[in-house]
Amino acid sequence: MNNSVLIAHTKDRVGVTSELTSLIADGGCNIEHLDHFLDHESYQFFIRIVFDPSNEVHDAIHRYFNAHPDMHYELHLPNQRQKMAIFVSKMDHAMMELILRVRAGEIPVEISMVISNHDTHRDLVEQFGIRFHHVPFNKEIKARAEQQMIDLLDGQADFIVLARYMQILSPEFIERYKFKIINIHHSFLPAFIGAKPYAQAYDRGVKLIGATAHYVTSELDGGPIIQQDVLRVNHRYTKDELVVVGRHVENRVLADAVMWHANHKVLVHGNKTIVLGV
Amino acid sequence: MNNSVLIAHTKDRVGVTSELTSLIADGGCNIEHLDHFLDHESYQFFIRIVFDPSNEVHDAIHRYFNAHPDMHYELHLPNQRQKMAIFVSKMDHAMMELILRVRAGEIPVEISMVISNHDTHRDLVEQFGIRFHHVPFNKEIKARAEQQMIDLLDGQADFIVLARYMQILSPEFIERYKFKIINIHHSFLPAFIGAKPYAQAYDRGVKLIGATAHYVTSELDGGPIIQQDVLRVNHRYTKDELVVVGRHVENRVLADAVMWHANHKVLVHGNKTIVLGV
Amino acid sequence: MNNSVLIAHTKDRVGVTSELTSLIADGGCNIEHLDHFLDHESYQFFIRIVFDPSNEVHDAIHRYFNAHPDMHYELHLPNQRQKMAIFVSKMDHAMMELILRVRAGEIPVEISMVISNHDTHRDLVEQFGIRFHHVPFNKEIKARAEQQMIDLLDGQADFIVLARYMQILSPEFIERYKFKIINIHHSFLPAFIGAKPYAQAYDRGVKLIGATAHYVTSELDGGPIIQQDVLRVNHRYTKDELVVVGRHVENRVLADAVMWHANHKVLVHGNKTIVLGV
Amino acid sequence: MNNSVLIAHTKDRVGVTSELTSLIADGGCNIEHLDHFLDHESYQFFIRIVFDPSNEVHDAIHRYFNAHPDMHYELHLPNQRQKMAIFVSKMDHAMMELILRVRAGEIPVEISMVISNHDTHRDLVEQFGIRFHHVPFNKEIKARAEQQMIDLLDGQADFIVLARYMQILSPEFIERYKFKIINIHHSFLPAFIGAKPYAQAYDRGVKLIGATAHYVTSELDGGPIIQQDVLRVNHRYTKDELVVVGRHVENRVLADAVMWHANHKVLVHGNKTIVLGV
Known part of the structure; x- marks a missing residue:
């Protein structure tokens, strides 16, 4: 720094x-x-x-x-913290991991806002002194919602983290923040692309549960991978227990990716990342 | 034992x-x-x-x-070692890992034979006191080759390990040794099914290289998973270096799966495995 | 449950x-x-x-x-959550990990109170609806402080977690809560017993940073080990960066140990633990 | 290369x-x-x-x-393979791991000789086309044995690997090959220094088994650490099973250290190592 x-x-x-x-x-x-x-x-x-x-x-x-x-x-230049906006839906674990790591001084950013399509986490977020914006979002109102988010983000966010934000952003929105949006996908990509990866993993009987942090591109779950990790499971894990294990590995993977991005360590090369200085 | x-x-x-x-x-x-x-x-x-x-x-x-x-x-019953046949092609690492672990007393089996579609490894295998059979194999002669292998295996193999055997066995052969054939696939299944998984992994820019040991069924790379593991890589790994890392994780994963199978710890349930007593 | x-x-x-x-x-x-x-x-x-x-x-x-x-x-019996008291000093990471995991329903306990020798974390704790008690503690007032804590704990705590509580409890206190106090030690025990394990690890040039959760006995850092884990570091990590990595591994290890204890999975045998059902 | x-x-x-x-x-x-x-x-x-x-x-x-x-x-300069001498006693696993990795082209060295205080592994070594020297060694004949080894090594070894060589070399011998002797210690140093680390680990009830590759100095198990790793165990592992797990982690750790040394990646700094380019 x-x-x-x-x-x-x-x-x-x-x-x-x-x-x-x-x-x-x-x-x-x-x-x-x-x-x-x-x-x-x-x-x-x-x-x-x-x-x-x-x-x-x-x-x-x-x-x-x-x-x-x-x-x-x-x-x-030194001592310049990037402004980070967190997008979140109902699951708050990845958001909380980021808030706590930033608060502990581990990730050199300023969390300028949390945007959510639900109002659920307002109190939780605000008690850490972070601005919270509820922006309802669904297919029908996507254009208006994204415009509202752009207005909020304008000048207030150097990059965006989708901390289990369960909405699909438009190609225009993604292009505007090209390689400035980090998503956490709850599988070891390219296994289990798309919805319900834990259910897919359960049905396939895998022995490891993974997570992947990547830059968002217009191809679903197809952008450059920044970090991946796995945790071991076995036949006794129910679908719900896979979800819990998955949360832990999501947290670690996303925190690594955000920390590297915040420290200007990630360069994009084609559809891959080069992570320097780790 | x-x-x-x-x-x-x-x-x-x-x-x-x-x-x-x-x-x-x-x-x-x-x-x-x-x-x-x-x-x-x-x-x-x-x-x-x-x-x-x-x-x-x-x-x-x-x-x-x-x-x-x-x-x-x-x-x-106690003190009954299963007879294990190893099928191998040109790459010998997974076969050598098994030979050394059996020789060290870690896996309670008798390696009754090695069968290969190449004659390359005859000396290496025989110097460990193990019988080696060269059975040429390709699409045109598959039926005859498999019959030759069945004759060799008859009464001499309780199970078969495909230690990077690069040929596709017929559904009839697989059915004859149902859940008695263990394969090592060189990726974290279900990612990178089929040929050249390391090239696929390189192109996708993954940060972990995996391997999967599974029982062979007639669905390519689709049988019940016994064990999986990964090793970390980064952008500096060339395709050839991914292959080397992959060998190490293949060795570990296959050895676990064979050890568990040899100790009667793996039960098949639908398209999954239950691994008890580990 | x-x-x-x-x-x-x-x-x-x-x-x-x-x-x-x-x-x-x-x-x-x-x-x-x-x-x-x-x-x-x-x-x-x-x-x-x-x-x-x-x-x-x-x-x-x-x-x-x-x-x-x-x-x-x-x-x-079913649906009986144990009452857990958390002891904490200035570092709040391990406490926060436990609070969030309990809040997420991952660990089936009720956090009945947080006791700290500093008043620092009162607001943080209370905003999660948890009672906070400031009990000053040092060698001179140890007996009185421990009596005060015993009064608070009486009937209100089935077990105690020392989540980086930097005070040495008396043998009498420990005996009263025999195998009911879980501590997180910030090293891979028995390496780096005692104070400043990260400085010791830095000076020795280790390549892995570990943490150990154990039951507290009157022998310093000598009680039965419940869980251990490590994270990889290298020569570029400063002492301060080892501390950060250590926090992450402390969190994981302590959370495992508390989850297992809460689910009645840990049995003590001499100076070891038997962890059943994982 | x-x-x-x-x-x-x-x-x-x-x-x-x-x-x-x-x-x-x-x-x-x-x-x-x-x-x-x-x-x-x-x-x-x-x-x-x-x-x-x-x-x-x-x-x-x-x-x-x-x-x-x-x-x-x-x-x-390019294409110059260092000459590596392997010292071994009765356990051959670490030696075999190195022989196979060199044979596979993974470690760019020439194994110029294996020296052992037992004649046990002569056939095994020679069948891989490697020279084998039996040099009896004990306290009484240490000076003479070391002179015999120096004569064999002279001009024929750029560095030495102690692949579970169970003898203590003299300070003079160590000084002659300063930071040119790599040892694999069968614990996560500095835990369990000295003899019988697996028995010590068993008695302490650790949940991870480690190994440490380090340069040999005249301080027992005290030289600069090159690489360390661990594998998970639990209460069901007997002492003998800890030894087996230990072999696997020893193999990995020693192979990493030798590969880095062979590729001129390890620099010694005080009592630590700087490992560049990995």
């Missing part, structure tokens, strides 16, 4: 790492951590550098990338 | 556990372990009892089940 | 399982689950039976054990 | 990463992967760079470090 973070990706060529690290060294700044990835299939290069902040270096970085318009970059 | 094992399943009714444990107690025998499962959807009851052996009790058990022909049971 | 639970342990002899299951069958009741353990070193026998409730069977069980005074037993 | 690997560590100063990556870029070479670590307590800096090989760059690197004699470095 006290450091600057540079993220970049580009078509690979000799010397990029040298050029970028020289910008930092020339400004007298130390590198805290550097991680990078070279994809041999696409010849794309990805880099994340955490370094001691300096206006001189920040300026040099902006000048460098202005001179290399084919390269993508983001420069994140 | 020094104990007898009774496995039974039946439509649930009051008193079954009491009746079975009384048979053992009346013969003066101690129960080493008892595990059971009652499925509330089907009202089927499953039990596994490990007990001190006694001819008197064994006879009483046979008489009891003869008087209850609707109940299914198996009685396994 | 809708079933009765019988727990018993005794010196092993032939027929105990048969006798107990017959009591239940004779009352026309079905067994939901039975798990047992025979320790071959001590010849002690442990059993846990979950069964459909019936006054007739309950009476028969009490009569049976009255006639066998050398056998230990507990009979737990 | 087709790339060069540069490892360096030094007191931290601004510009090191820039300088080193510039050497590579100036030679027209691409960086395959770079990982580094800055220790904030000691202000030591560690870096590992994998890059396309070039004589020009190699020369430049040597010149650079000659001009910076206070910096430590190693330059490893």
Whole structure:
């Protein structure tokens, strides 16, 4: 949090790492951590550098990338918490996990609001000092509801977390927040796409229950995977008990994904993610 | 191994556990372990009892089940190692894991033979004192090859392990060894059914690599799952490296499944398994 | 929760399982689950039976054990939630994990009170409708503080959870609640006994961070272990980051232990636990 | 394996990463992967760079470090397999795991010899085409035995793996192969130092069985930890069954450590390891 973070990706060529690290060294700044990835299939290069902040270096970085318009970059200054909006429906476990981790200082974001299609969790949310908005949502009123949410989010959310939000957002909404919406899917994708994954898992007799955090794209449960994990179950687990185990693994997986996103560690590459610096 | 094992399943009714444990107690025998499962959807009851052996009790058990022909049971006497045949193609890792674990006394079976559609592993197998049979196999000669294998297996194999055997067996062959063929599939089923699961996993960008041991049925990769596990990977793993990680998880999962089967711990229930006593 | 639970342990002899299951069958009741353990070193026998409730069977069980005074037993009737008191100091993560899991219906207890040596968490606790008592505690006032806590607990707590309670309770207090106090120790015991285990772990350069839930005895961090788990770390984790990872594993381990205790699954045997029915 | 690997560590100063990556870029070479670590307590800096090989760059690197004699470095050229000697006693599982992984191409070393204080495994080792030396070893003949081993190892071993070698090597022998001897200890260190860790674990009633791979120093089981892992057990595991579970976790942990060492990924820092590029 006290450091600057540079993220970049580009078509690979000799010397990029040298050029970028020289910008930092020339400004007298130390590198805290550097991680990078070279994809041999696409010849794309990805880099994340955490370094001691300096206006001189920040300026040099902006000048460098202005001179290399084919390269993508983001420069994140120290002590800037992203604003995070949480969307939730009736199940509150994933939302609570995020609220508690943010409150404990583990995830460097500000929860700017919780939006729900039910009014159920208003008290719970507000007692943690977080704004709560009830925005009814269903197929018939989707366009109006999404407009209402956009108005709430405007300038108030750098990214959105669907913490078991059980509504399907429109492609237009998703496009507006491209790779800025993180969803937790309650299965080990691509197994059990769609509705009722725990019932599907029960019927198939799997021995592990999984969860997947991914960026939302217009393809249902098809976006780039950020994190996955599993917990062990056995034949004695009822459907309801699979749901409980699933909640625990959902919480862990979503918290990892949000923490990485908040720390600018996740880069999207095609339909995959590159997670640097973990 | 020094104990007898009774496995039974039946439509649930009051008193079954009491009746079975009384048979053992009346013969003066101690129960080493008892595990059971009652499925509330089907009202089927499953039990596994490990007990001190006694001819008197064994006879009483046979008489009891003869008087209850609707109940299914198996009685396994002490110190009887099942004969296991291993089918293998070019990849030898899963076969070697089984050979070493049997040799170390971890899995109480006798490896009666290795059958392969290639002659590659003859020396490796024979140096461990295990018979090796090369049975060429492809679609054109499948019927003849399977007959040849049946002749080899006849009386010499209580069950078969497909340790990365890359051929599709006929429904007739599978039916002959119903729930006596264990396969290791190189993915977390039901994700990535069919061929090249590691390539599918690579393309989807998953963060965990899984493997699934299951009984073979005529539905491809669709039989009852015995065991599953995963190992963590990240964006830096190439397809070839996913294959290596996959080998390790395949080995563990298959070894668990074979060990449980060898110890009469796996009961099939519909398209699921009940694993008792673990 | 809708079933009765019988727990018993005794010196092993032939027929105990048969006798107990017959009591239940004779009352026309079905067994939901039975798990047992025979320790071959001590010849002690442990059993846990979950069964459909019936006054007739309950009476028969009490009569049976009255006639066998050398056998230990507990009979737990359905729908009886134990009262749980949580002791906490400044760190609230483990307490919050328990509060949320109880609230979600995952752990069948009533949280009758939270006792803390600080007043910090009063609002947090009370907003979940739970009574909060501030009982200052240090070496000088230990006797008085413990008496105050005993007065609060009297009739109001079936067991106590030390959810990162950083005070050492007296042997007398511990004896009064023998095997009724669960502590979460922030290391993989017996590694890093005593104070500052994360600093010890950092200095030793371990690659896994663990936590241990155990019953409290008068030997520091030496009581019977109920559950343990670990999470992976690496050289980049600072001491503070080890503490964060540790919180997550503490939460999981303590929640397991409390859930098992609440469901009468944990039996103490010497300085170990037998966990039946998981 | 087709790339060069540069490892360096030094007191931290601004510009090191820039300088080193510039050497590579100036030679027209691409960086395959770079990982580094800055220790904030000691202000030591560690870096590992994998890059396309070039004589020009190699020369430049040597010149650079000659001009910076206070910096430590190693330059490893492509396609150079280290020679690995395995020391083993009666238990062969860890040795076999290494032999099979090397044979499968997973660990880029040449197993130049196996040395054992027993002649038991001669046939097993030789059938894999590996030289086997029986060197009797006990306290009385330690000096002579170690001299015999040094003669065998001279020029024939870049590092040594103690794959459950149950003898204590002398401080002089250890110093000669400083941080070139990897041991697998059969517990989660620092728990259960010394002999019979599985018996200690059994007596303490732990719920996880661990293993630790570490560099050997003259302090028993006290050297820098390279890798650790655990597997879950429960009250039903006998001491012998803990040993079996332990074998599996030993195998995994030792294989990781050897693979990382073979790929020049492990740097020693005080009594800890920095593992880069994993």
